[in-house]
Amino acid sequence: xxxxxxxxxxxxxxxxxxxxxxxxxxxxxxxxxxxxxxxxxxxxxxxxxxxxxxxxxxxxxxxxxxxxxxxxxxxxxxxxxxxxxxxxxxxxxxxxxxxxxxxxxxxxxxxxxxxxxxxxxxxxxxxxxxxxxxxxxxxxxxxxxxxxxxxxxxxxxxxxxxxxxxxxxxxxxxxxxxxxxxxxxxxxxxxxxxxxxxxxxxxxxxxxxxxxxxxxxxxxxxxxxxxxxxxxxxxxxxxxxxxxxxxxxxx
Amino acid sequence: xxxxxxxxxxxxxxxxxxxxxxxxxxxxxxxxxxxxxxxxxxxxxxxxxxxxxxxxxxxxxxxxxxxxxxxxxxxxxxxxxxxxxxxxxxxxxxxxxxxxxxxxxxxxxxxxxxxxxxxxxxxxxxxxxxxxxxxxxxxxxxxxxxxxxxxxxxxxxxxxxxxxxxxxxxxxxxxxxxxxxxxxxxxxxxxxxxxxxxxxxxxxxxxxxxxxxxxxxxxxxxxxxxxxxxxxxxxxxxxxxxxx
Numbered sequence: 001x002x003x004x005x006x007x008x009x010x011x012x013x014x015x016x017x018x019x020x021x022x023x024x025x026x027x028x029x030x031x032x033x034x035x036x037x038x039x040x041x042x043x044x045x046x047x048x049x050x051x052x053x054x055x056x057x058x059x060x061x062x063x064x065x066x067x068x069x070x071x072x073x074x075x076x077x078x079x080x081x082x083x084x085x086x087x088x089x090x091x092x093x094x095x096x097x098x099x100x101x102x103x104x105x106x107x108x109x110x111x112x113x114x115x116x117x118x119x120x121x122x123x124x125x126x127x128x129x130x131x132x133x134x135x136x137x138x139x140x141x142x143x144x145x146x147x148x149x150x151x152x153x154x155x156x157x158x159x160x161x162x163x164x165x166x167x168x169x170x171x172x173x174x175x176x177x178x179x180x181x182x183x184x185x186x187x188x189x190x191x192x193x194x195x196x197x198x199x200x201x202x203x204x205x206x207x208x209x210x211x212x213x214x215x216x217x218x219x220x221x222x223x224x225x226x227x228x229x230x231x232x233x234x235x236x237x238x239x240x241x242x243x244x245x246x247x248x249x250x251x
Numbered sequence: 252x253x254x255x256x257x258x259x260x261x262x263x264x265x266x267x268x269x270x271x272x273x274x275x276x277x278x279x280x281x282x283x284x285x286x287x288x289x290x291x292x293x294x295x296x297x298x299x300x301x302x303x304x305x306x307x308x309x310x311x312x313x314x315x316x317x318x319x320x321x322x323x324x325x326x327x328x329x330x331x332x333x334x335x336x337x338x339x340x341x342x343x344x345x346x347x348x349x350x351x352x353x354x355x356x357x358x359x360x361x362x363x364x365x366x367x368x369x370x371x372x373x374x375x376x377x378x379x380x381x382x383x384x385x386x387x388x389x390x391x392x393x394x395x396x397x398x399x400x401x402x403x404x405x406x407x408x409x410x411x412x413x414x415x416x417x418x419x420x421x422x423x424x425x426x427x428x429x430x431x432x433x434x435x436x437x438x439x440x441x442x443x444x445x446x447x448x449x450x451x452x453x454x455x456x457x458x459x460x461x462x463x464x465x466x467x468x469x470x471x472x473x474x475x476x477x478x479x480x481x482x483x484x485x486x487x488x489x490x491x492x493x494x495x
Contacts, residue, residue, distance in 0.1 A: 136351030136391050156351045160393050164345060208346035211304045215339045216411060217363035219327050225358055225371070 015169055034076040035132035039234045041144035046241040047129045051122045053248040060110060062251040063117045069244055070124050081131035085124070092123035135159065140224075149224040157209065165202050169194065252279040255415060255446060256301065261310035263296055270296040272471040274310070278448065280414075283441045283460060285479055286450040288467030289493035294450040295342065297467070298419050301448065302339040303330070335364055338413035342420045342450075344400035348392035353384060353403050356392050360411035374410050382406040382436070398429035405436070415446040422453040430456040452494075454483055468492055 035043075054066055074085055096119035100112045133141070139156050143149070172194045180190075256278035263271040271293045278284055288294050299305040300312060303324050312319045314333065324330045341347045350356040358375040366374065379385040382402040387395065392403055401421065408416065418437070422430045434456055441447050441460075451457050464482045466475035474492065475482050482488065489495040 134391075139351055153349075157349050160349060164393060205346055208341065208343070209349055211299070212339075212341055212347040213349065214304065214330075215302055215334050216360040216407065217331050217334050218359075219330065219363075223362050225355060225362065225368075 015166075015173060033078055033132065034233060035073055035128060037231070037233045038132075038237050039230055040133045040137040040141035042230065042234045042238060043129050043133060044138070044141035045144050046237065047125050049241065049245055050125050053245050054118055054121050054125075057248050057251065058114070059248075059251040060114050060117070062248050063114055063121060065247060065251075066244060067117060067121050067124075069240065070121060070128060073128050074124065077128065077131055085127045085131055088127050089120060089124050093120045096120060143224070150220075150222045152224065153222045161202060161205070164205070165198060168201060169198055172197065252281060254279050255282075255315060257311075257313040258301075259311045259313075261300065261307045261312060263293070263300060263305065264308050269471055271300070271307075274473055276465060276473065276476070278415075278446060280446055281441070281444060283437075283447040283462050284449070285457065285461040285464040286448065286467065287452075287464055287482070287494060288450075289469055292467040292469055293471045294467055295419055298339065298417050298448065298450055302337060302417055303333055304339075331364065335411055336413055337415040337417065338408035338411055340401075340404055340408050340416070340418040340421055342423060344397070344404040345393060347404045347407065348400060351391060352388065353390050353392055353395075354379070354388040356403055357407045357410045360407060364411060374412075378406040378410045381409070383432075397424050398426055401425060401429065401433065405433070409440075413445075415448065416440060418447070418449040420450050420452065422451065422456055427456075434460050466492060466494070 050066060050070075054063060057063060074082060077085065093116065096116045100116055103112045103115070130138075136156070139152055139159070142152050142155070176190055176194065254277060256276070258274055258276040261271060261274040262269070274297065286294050286297060296305065300307055303314075303319050306319075306321050306324075314337070317323060317329075317333075319333065324333065348356055350359055354375060357378055358371050361371045361374045376385070379388055382405060384399065384402050384406060387399060387403065392400065395403065405418075405421070416437075421433050421437075425433070430453065437447055437449070437460055447461070449457075449461070461479040464475065464477065464479040465473055466482060468474040469492075475488070486495060
């Protein structure tokens with residue numbers, strides 16, 4: 001293995017950035033806004049439909065209408081989320097523009113612009129969903145796609161284990177760092193040790209979790225609670241989304 | 252008093268390592284039994300066998316007249332009835348909490364037991380209130396503090412309304428206030444008629460919680476079965492068994 005790969009800072013940085021990717025999983029509380037008050041299942045299905053209709057549309061006017069609708073939706077997010085979404089959208093726009101540069105010489109400029117807008121709108125749509133929905137409700141919304149309850153439970157437990165095992169790995173890295181005095185020649189031994197211990201610990205944890213589930217009557221068939229009910233805000237949102245999709249079919 | 256649990260000459264081995272050796276134990280209805288022993292004496296293994304998670308290599312375990320073995324537990328209805336009757340609070344609440352919200356966690360047991368939606372809702376709300384965690388209902392369980400996790404784990408087991416409550420070191424890693432809360436709750440549950448079996452090391456906080464104690468030695472056998480207060484006050488015996 002290359003020596004730079006065994007550098008403590010490199011490993012630590014990678015573990016932390018990997019966990020950073022999953023930091024959104026820790027998002028439990030979301031400020032009460034119009035978007036956060038909408039049923040997650042409604043938002044999830046609407047997001048998929050809007051992305052699909054934007055992808056299928058060839059009209060620049062339609063993409064512009066959807067952009068307007070999504071920008072208004074984004075404005076109802078809390079300030080912190082809005083700032084993060086704005087940064088992501090700017091990056092998506094710049095990246096899409098960059099990759100579309102060659103097409104400017106081959107295709108018509110308007111086609112390239114539609115493509116850039118489509119990419120930006122899709123990214124915006126997904127980010128509105130992410131920043132207005134807590135993770136635990138997001139997994140529940142998969143039920144709207146008629147995914148079996150047991151599959152949703154598997155996804156939820158997988159997310160839980162990523163968080164717990166991730167925390168464990170960071171703590172083990174810190175413990176290793178604290179006990180390391182001077183230069184270590186065989187750094188890979190410690191790294192393999194951590195990976196091995198993490199594997200064993202996660203196996204034991206999953207076995208114990210299965211035992212805990214059995215103790216509460218689980219025998220392979222999982223019955224989840226009934227999904228959330230629709231409110232007035234949901235109906236208003238559904239109406240707007242239907243208008244948007246219908247417009248896409250007309251234009 | 253009705254006999255609930257009867258264990259006779261029970262042995263358990265992890266591959267070649269003996270975890271329990273010739274255990275004989277009887278638990279009657281309303282007992283508040285402390286399972287005491289040094290680390291590695293087999294307390295957790297014994298509790299897992301009592302809960303039908305593991306099965307003895309030798310000897311018999313009878314619960315309410317039914318022989319609890321792999322064959323009995325492989326039948327879904329028998330297994331469900333058994334688990335409804337006996338609840339187990341694990342030492343590490345992280346393994347016990349797997350749902351996406353505290354509410355669902357507490358509702359998991361009653362839902363799996365086939366209760367009506369309205370009954371599930373009432374039961375869940377009652378037990379969230381009993382444990383004082385109703386304000387955490389929409390939180391993700393694995394981001395709670397250790398004390399909160401333990402309370403949610405206990406609520407999720409009580410929601411199944413078991414006759415016997417088995418707790419594996421319920422005080423470990425908790426602050427004094429939570430320890431006192433759990434102790435008072437267990438005492439109340441026992442007075443309300445629930446049978447308690449609890450592995451513990453925390454003698455300071457469990458005073459007045461048990462009427463009986465079973466001491467496991469490093470040789471994985473029972474070396475004492477009698478009044479809790481008497482064994483706690485027997486300093487030479489406690490020292491000889493690495494308990495003080």
